[in-house]
Amino acid sequence: MKTETLGRFLAARLFLSMRSYSLMLSAPGPETVIDGVSYLYFGGTGYLGLATHPEVVEAGCDALRKYGVHSATSRGRFGTNPPVLEVERRAAEFFGTEDAFYFGSGYAGNHILVSATADRMEAVLLDESSHYCVQEAARLPGVPVITFRHGDPEDLRRVAAPWGRVLVMADAVGPSDGGTAPVTEYLEVLKTREQAVLLLDDAHGFGVLGPDGRGLLDELGLWPQVNGGESADSDSPVRLAVCGTLAKALGGFGGVIPGTAAFVEKARSSSHYFDGSSAPASAVAGSTAKALELVIRQPELRQRLQENITRLRGGLRDLGLNPPPGRTAHFGVALEKAETMRGIYEALKSKGILLPYIAAYSGIPPQGILRFAVFADHMPEQIDHLLSELRSLL
Ligand SMILES: Cc1ncc(COP(=O)(O)O)c(C=O)c1O
Structure with missing residues (x-):
């Protein structure tokens, strides 16, 4: 190791010894360097494995060279540059919608969607285990927030009973355990309301679930009804809204809300992310647009992911570890003792x-x-290696 590199490495170790978190010293992927050690890595969320794809990296560098780090102004004035528009165009293509709103972080997606859909709601009904960003956004309308038991439609029915117009909020896919929301049952419960919006954060389903990779609602055959789409039952008082991120499976960075042109326009104009916040950074947008293009162009990426999911889940079942049902690329297994x-x-x-x-x-x-x-x-033998080491520990 060169002296300068060694110095930087030791400084990082010293810094780390004072911190509770680790330092990732390479791009995330099947082999990831953490705190100076290279691991066979089964953490994080880069499910389609695009973070280091040469075309994705080059597209980011190219955008950086052409447009600088960022536009230094919000999108409402002059801050929309071609890579940002390209992400929106590619996202609309991937999600099969008229338009898509691209913004700096998936964390903000619920905030934006609540602003766009919560008009005149009397109460927010919140799954008690929702991601932090869902919980925080639930307080925005300033009406009572009532929690219901995680993934429990009957408890949703109970808490919904006294209210007319309700906004229901939950993760579509749990970020840690990979459990999926019982959306069909929620819709059944809500159909007797005067008016309801079911707002789901599908950060971990986008790019993974469904025949077209559009997430849990695609898997459930409900995608045409999402974000301004036509409801199968036009008399239904329930509207479906979904947001997600491009920073997990889809190999880029930033939040996304795909939908009809009218819905996306409302999402852009109901809060101030469009005209009060910098557009996503050029390099990030350039890479994200390329990652989306690859996911569209190479359906075999999603196919390979599904094969690996099946291999890992099946192998764990053989070990008696019982992953939760479903086809998500991540999931939690809880043993009795910490x-x-x-x-x-x-x-x-x-x-x-x-x-x-x-x-x-x-x-x-x-x-x-x-x-x-x-x-x-992940190579099949890497998954098998994890399974075999786990077997020796159980
Ligand atoms: C359910 C859920 N929503 C939103 C986010 C945040 O997305 P982003 O990292 O793009 O801000 C996360 C990230 O961990 C998440 O798990």
């Missing part, structure tokens, strides 16, 4: 495999979980 899971995490780590043990996050049980994530670019 010490057992921490022990598995440490033992795997000592063998060069990083499988995160998550002690606390929105929606996970008190003892924590082992959180599995699998990518399209």
